[in-house]
Amino acid sequence: MIVADHITKTFTTDDGSTVRALDEVTLSVDEGEFVAVVGPSGSGKSSLLFALGGISGPDSGKVHLGATDVYSLGPSRRAALRRTEVGFVFQTFNLVPWLDVVDNVAFPAMLAGRSRREARSLAHGMLEKLGMVARARHYPAQLSVGERQRVGIGRALVNRPKVLLADEPTGSLDSANGTQFLDLLSEFNGQGQTIVVVTHSAALAERAHRIVSIVAGRVTDDRPGRLRRLAS
Amino acid sequence: MTIMWFALRELLSRRGRAYGAVLVVASAVALSVTVELVSRAREAAIAIQFDAVGPALRILPAGASPQSIVQEGTTSPALPPGTVEAVRRTAGPALAALEQRRVAWLPVAGRRNLVMWVEPTSGGDAVLLAGEVALGPVLASSLGVQPGQMVEILGEPYRVATILPSRADADDTAAFLPTAPRTRVEAQVQPTELRLFLRPDASISSVASAIEISVAGISVLRPDRGAVVESEAQDALASHRHLIWWVTGIVSLLCLAVASHLDAQERRREVAMLVAIGAAGYDITLAGVVRSAALGAAGGVVGFALGALATLALDARAASSVLPALPLAASAIAAATLVGIAAALPTGAAAALRDPVAELQDV
Ligand SMILES: Nc1ncnc2c1ncn2[C@@H]1O[C@H](COP(=O)(O)OP(=O)(O)OP(=O)(O)O)[C@@H](O)[C@H]1O
Ligand SMILES: [Mg+2]
Numbered sequence: 001m002i003v004a005d006h007i008t009k010t011f012t013t014d015d016g017s018t019v020r021a022l023d024e025v026t027l028s029v030d031e032g033e034f035v036a037v038v039g040p041s042g043s044g045k046s047s048l049l050f051a052l053g054g055i056s057g058p059d060s061g062k063v064h065l066g067a068t069d070v071y072s073l074g075p076s077r078r079a080a081l082r083r084t085e086v087g088f089v090f091q092t093f094n095l096v097p098w099l100d101v102v103d104n105v106a107f108p109a110m111l112a113g114r115s116r117r118e119a120r121s122l123a124h125g126m127l128e129k130l131g132m133v134a135r136a137r138h139y140p141a142q143l144s145v146g147e148r149q150r151v152g153i154g155r156a157l158v159n160r161p162k163v164l165l166a167d168e169p170t171g172s173l174d175s176a177n178g179t180q181f182l183d184l185l186s187e188f189n190g191q192g193q194t195i196v197v198v199t200h201s202a203a204l205a206e207r208a209h210r211i212v213s214i215v216a217g218r219v220t221d222d223r224p225g226r227l228r229r230l231a232s
Numbered sequence: 233m234t235i236m237w238f239a240l241r242e243l244l245s246r247r248g249r250a251y252g253a254v255l256v257v258a259s260a261v262a263l264s265v266t267v268e269l270v271s272r273a274r275e276a277a278i279a280i281q282f283d284a285v286g287p288a289l290r291i292l293p294a295g296a297s298p299q300s301i302v303q304e305g306t307t308s309p310a311l312p313p314g315t316v317e318a319v320r321r322t323a324g325p326a327l328a329a330l331e332q333r334r335v336a337w338l339p340v341a342g343r344r345n346l347v348m349w350v351e352p353t354s355g356g357d358a359v360l361l362a363g364e365v366a367l368g369p370v371l372a373s374s375l376g377v378q379p380g381q382m383v384e385i386l387g388e389p390y391r392v393a394t395i396l397p398s399r400a401d402a403d404d405t406a407a408f409l410p411t412a413p414r415t416r417v418e419a420q421v422q423p424t425e426l427r428l429f430l431r432p433d434a435s436i437s438s439v440a441s442a443i444e445i446s447v448a449g450i451s452v453l454r455p456d457r458g459a460v461v462e463s464e465a466q467d468a469l470a471s472h473r474h475l476i477w478w479v480t481g482i483v484s485l486l487c488l489a490v491a492s493h494l495d496a497q498e499r500r501r502e503v504a505m506l507v508a509i510g511a512a513g514y515d516i517t518l519a520g521v522v523r524s525a526a527l528g529a530a531g532g533v534v535g536f537a538l539g540a541l542a543t544l545a546l547d548a549r550a551a552s553s554v555l556p557a558l559p560l561a562a563s564a565i566a567a568a569t570l571v572g573i574a575a576a577l578p579t580g581a582a583a584a585l586r587d588p589v590a591e592l593q594d595v
Contacts, residue, residue, distance in 0.1 A: 047589075055508055056589040076512045083510025094505040098242050108509045110234040155509065 001031040001194050002052055002163050007061030009047050009217075021047040022058060023217035029163070029196055034189040036208035036225060037198045044217040045198040046167050052196060053086045053165045054078050066162060083112045087156030089166035093148040095140040095155070101127065102136045105154040112159050119158075126154040130184070146177030153184060157193070164188070166197040170204060182207050235515040239522040253524075256487040257531020257571070258538055260480035261564050265539025267473045269557055270547050364393035366408035383407075481571060484531070488575030492524045496579040503583050504591035513584035520580030521573050528572020532565035539564075 009022040021044040029035050037045050050056040051063055057071040064070065065085055073081060082088075087108075095104050102123045109119035127133045130150045140148055149169060156164055166185070170178035182204050189195050197208065205211045206226040213221035365383060367375070372395045375383060382389050396408070496503075503516055511519075540557075 050589055053508070056587065076514070079507075079510055079512035079515075081510075082508065086510075088508045090505075090508075094501070094508075096238075096242075096502075096505075098244075099238075103241075107234070107238065110237070111510055111515070116234075116237070159510075 001033070001066065002029045002196070003027070003062075003064040004048070004052060004058075005062045005064070007048075007051055007058035007063060009044070009051060009056075009058045020217050022051065024061070025214070025217070025219055026061075027212060027219060027222075029194060031162075031194055032189070032192050034185070034195045034207075034209045034225075035197070036205035036211045037196065037214060038200070038202065038205050038211060039214035041200075043214045045214055047217075048214065049165050049167050049196065049198055052163070053088055054082045055088075080112075083108060084159050085162045087159070087161040087164045089149070089152045089156045089164065089169045091168040091171040093140070093145075093152045093172070095148060095151055097140050100137050100139050101132065101143070101151050104140065104151055105158050108155055109158050122158055123154065126158050130154050144177075145172055146174075146180060149173060149177070149181055150184065153181075153188075157188065163194040163196065166195070168198055168200065170199060170201065178204060235511065235518045236522045239519040240526060243523055243526055253488060253491040253527045254531045254534060256491075257484045257528055257568050258535035260484040260487075261532050261535025261568055262538035262542060264473070264477045264480045265536050265557075265560065265564055266542040266546065267476050268560060269539065269543040271473055272557070273543070273547055363390060365390040366394045366396055367392055368396055368407070369398045371407060481567060484528070484568065485571045485575050488524055488528060488572055489579070491527070492520055492576040492579045495523070496520060496583045499583070500586070500591045503586070504588035507588040516584035517577070517580035520583060521576045524576030524580075525569050525572040528575070529565055529569040531572075532568030535568065536561045536564050 004025055004027045006024050006026055007022055008020070008024055011019045011021055013019060023044075025044070025048060027048070037048060039045050047056070051058050052065075054063075054065070054070045054073075057063075062069055062071065065081065068081065068085075070078065070081065096107065099107065102120050105123035105126050106116065106119035109122050110116055114122070124133065124136065127136055130153065132147065132150055132154065135143060135147060140151065143151065149172070152169070153164075156166075164185075169185075170181050173181055178201070185195055185197065186207060195208075197204075199205050208225040211221070211223055211225045212219060367377065367383075372378075372392070377383055377392050379392050379395055381392050383392060384390070499520075506516060506519070
């Protein structure tokens with residue numbers, strides 16, 4: 001489904017020194033798989049996620065999403081791919097404060113060319129799955145952080161992307177909300193959604209099929225999580 | 233479409249921030265519109281005054297036909313006895329307008345010059361007797377005459393009664409003749425004095441041609457309504473109104489450009505989010521441009537309204553020039569919108585090109 005093949009990413013900071021955020025990372029995520037990426041701060045987890053999601057290309061190596069070589073696409077084709085094939089969830093939600101919950105969820109669908117009506121009805125369907133229909137007309141500022149992150153997931157999934165990428169989605173949530181959120185991810189995963197989630201929390205990582213550890217830009221460990229163990 | 237909707241929704245929800253930019257554009261447009269409307273109103277008012285004056289009288293033998301009497305041209309300061317009555321008899325009440333004319337371009341000592349008729353009793357001025365003339369200082373020195381000497385005007389000799397002190401206006405180049413008592417007519421309306429002002433250094437012919445092109449710089453004194461005196465500054469303002477349009481346009485452009493630049497800085501996160509959920513570079517640019525264009529357009533609308541109000545407050549005559557100025561309103565709003573678009577294009581494009589990763593790091 002999604003394959004990173006020897007990707008390397010180097011940043012040059014203002015003082016001229018270089019940071020190798022990703023160092024020959026090779027990673028393959030199967031369809032329907034739920035992968036957690038863990039590692040210390042600065043180890044390259046976000047960089048990996050951005051590379052997988054078509055946001056920021058590696059200096060060398062390739063990323064394939066399905067049969068598509070992501071970074072051989074031009075900018076607008078790649079934008080279209082981000083729009084329809086990838087869903088992103090962020091630690092701080094990044095909802096649009098001046099749009100209500102339905103419009104926030106509907107927005108990527110509208111960007112993908114659907115009418116506002118269509119997009120809103122898709123969004124409503126999404127909110128039903130998230131148990132957020134009652135809050136449809138509310139604005140992000142009126143929601144609890146846990147609810148905001150659900151909206152974030154709704155927005156990420158409204159275009160039915162092949163893969164959901166989440167960068168520390170529980171980082172802003174308390175443990176109860178974090179657990180709920182993980183339940184939600186598991187639920188979507190149970191319906192076949194491919195998920196890659198970056199997390200600091202070992203406990204949350206255990207809920208995945210696979211736990212990939214990254215240290216200093218290299219994959220140092222790749223082992224099954226509790227879910228896989230239970231399933232097998 | 234979607235991105236326009238997105239940008240406009242934001243404008244509506246974050247009004248506070250938009251007010252500043254709208255206000256800048258609105259003030260610029262208001263200034264331009266006011267200058268434009270006041271200028272137009274003044275031109276229109278002066279044109280109306282001219283129209284009301286009617287053609288000049290011409291010296292003719294008593295009993296001449298009305299066609300030859302009522303003719304564009306010059307008139308003698310001292311009409312032959314009975315002329316007015318003869319004209320009245322033949323031309324009837326239509327002459328009321330003719331009789332209001334108190335000024336003409338006349339050849340004085342071989343040059344066309346401004347001549348004004350003054351009532352011998354007119355307030356405060358030195359009384360001129362029949363056969364006397366008062367000269368503005370510029371005219372006197374160009375003629376090389378002293379008080380007491382004779383000058384020839386329209387073939388008639390006049391004694392220079394006085395050389396007026398300089399007033400640094402058109403009077404300096406004018407000759408003042410008394411209205412002969414026998415030529416005074418009972419006007420059916422209040423007499424209206426039309427005074428043509430020119431700069432002391434202006435040549436008469438340049439002023440004459442300037443008047444044909446534009447009536448800016450002409451003042452109208454209306455004794456019945458009080459003096460409407462236009463200052464030199466207003467004249468300058470009026471005659472440079474295209475410059476004002478350009479300057480305010482550029483000022484608005486800069487203000488909006490700065491606003492959208494600050495905006496883009498502030499929105500780096502929003503842009504990063506848009507990129508992450510799949511907006512193309514084109515969308516990012518468009519979002520900034522739509523916002524700025526809407527601000528510009530709003531500034532145009534508000535500015536035109538403010539300008540129209542300011543015009544009315546400044547100049548009551550302009551009331552009639554506000555409504556016919558709707559094409560002006562349309563072009564002001566269109567110009568403000570274009571300025572908005574132009575202001576946001578560079579920053580919008582730059583925002584679209586920026587790598588979103590840095591912003592997404594702490595997202
Ligand atoms: N835009 C950038 N410019 C310079 N260096 C960067 C940039 N983005 C990331 N880095 C560096 O690359 C390395 C990996 O960063 P990354 O954000 O991928 O780590 P992370 O594992 O997500 O960290 P965290 O857990 O703190 O989010 C870090 O050392 C970071 O400082
Ligand atoms: Mg990170």
